[in-house]
Amino acid sequence: MKVGIVGAGKLGTALARRSVVAGHEVLLATRPGTRDPGLVVEVMAPGSVALPAQQWGTVDLAVLAVPFHVALTVDLPLPRGTVVIDPTNHWEPVDGPAPDLGGRGTTEAIAAGHPGLLWVKSLNQLGYHDLDDLTDLAGLPMRYATDHDTARDTVADYLSSLGLRPIHTGPLASGAAFEPGTAVFDATATVGNSAPDTIAGAFASKTL
Ligand SMILES: NC(=O)c1ccc[n+]([C@@H]2O[C@H](COP(=O)([O-])OP(=O)(O)OC[C@H]3O[C@@H](n4cnc5c(N)ncnc54)[C@H](OP(=O)(O)O)[C@@H]3O)[C@@H](O)[C@H]2O)c1
Incomplete structure (x- = not known):
């Protein structure tokens, strides 16, 4: 799979590293103005290619x-119909006080600012x-929510390739049920923080 990741921070580079190991072709877009994107990617995500999103093609x-507050308005020069996973969480220390989203989930708000893309909430x-x-x-159970049936197989295949167990929860609005502060988010994060040798036991003891 050809996977493009915007953001070469903690999550973006960890995803890139794991995606490379899983056999994907990974393009990684650093923040515009980063002095040496090639060096950042070579050190942080070897095997990935540093490339701005406008040069990815399909x-x-x-x-x-x-960060969530960046995602709301960031320029995403991707072809219409591109499947995009939104892993962002509103995190007050980084993003400031929660904005009024009019009852929408955070990914719905991001999607509204970027029409024409097939949004999926997951990996958060x-x-x-x-x-x-x-x-x-x-x-590890990994929920994903999307309004687009055509995106489902691609996302499920990608999540599986990383070693995760994809669980489709329904339309994009259903993703609000696994944002920070929800029982699902807390339970998954707790399991995710378990040591490797106890993770299976942690699963067994939880309803996820
Ligand atoms: N960390 C986790 O374990 C985790 C888990 C699940 C979800 N998330 C979510 O994933 C998102 C990223 O988290 P993170 O921990 O990776 O944060 P992070 O380490 O701060 O990385 C964010 C990256 O975004 C880059 N960036 C900012 N504006 C950009 C732009 N316009 N184009 C391209 N890149 C841009 C930053 O570049 P500079 O460094 O150059 O400023 C930085 O490298 C957040 O929304 C977070 O809530 C994180």
Whole structure:
């Protein structure tokens, strides 16, 4: 799969590293103005290619791994119909007080600002360190929500390739049920913080 990731921070580079190991072709867009994107990617995500999103062409899947407040308005020069996973969480220390989203989930708000893309909410329910630390994620449950049936197989295949167990929850609005502060988010994060040798036991003891 050709995977494009916007944002070369903690989550973006961890995803890139794991995606490369999974055999994907990974394009990684650093923040515009980064002095040496090639060096950042060579050090942080070897095997990936540093490339601004406007030069990606068609990708099978994109991931928007930037802070939530950036994601709301960031320029995403991707072809119409591109499948985009939004892993962002509103995090007050980084993003400031929660904005009034008019009852929408955070990914619905981001999608509204970027029409023409096939938005999927997922990958927000794990810690970036798990992608590096846990060679075997033991099928960590990973919920995904989308309004687009055509995006479902691509996303499920990608999540599976990373060692996750995709669970489709329904339309994009259903993603609000696994944002921070929800029981699902807290339960998954707790499991994700378990040591590798206890993770299977943690699953067994939880209703996820
Ligand atoms: N960390 C986790 O475990 C985790 C888990 C699940 C979800 N998330 C979510 O994933 C998102 C990223 O988190 P993170 O921990 O990776 O944050 P981070 O380490 O701060 O990385 C964010 C990255 O976004 C880059 N960026 C900012 N504006 C950009 C733009 N216009 N184009 C391209 N890149 C841009 C930043 O570049 P500079 O460094 O150059 O400023 C930075 O590298 C957040 O929304 C977070 O809530 C994080």
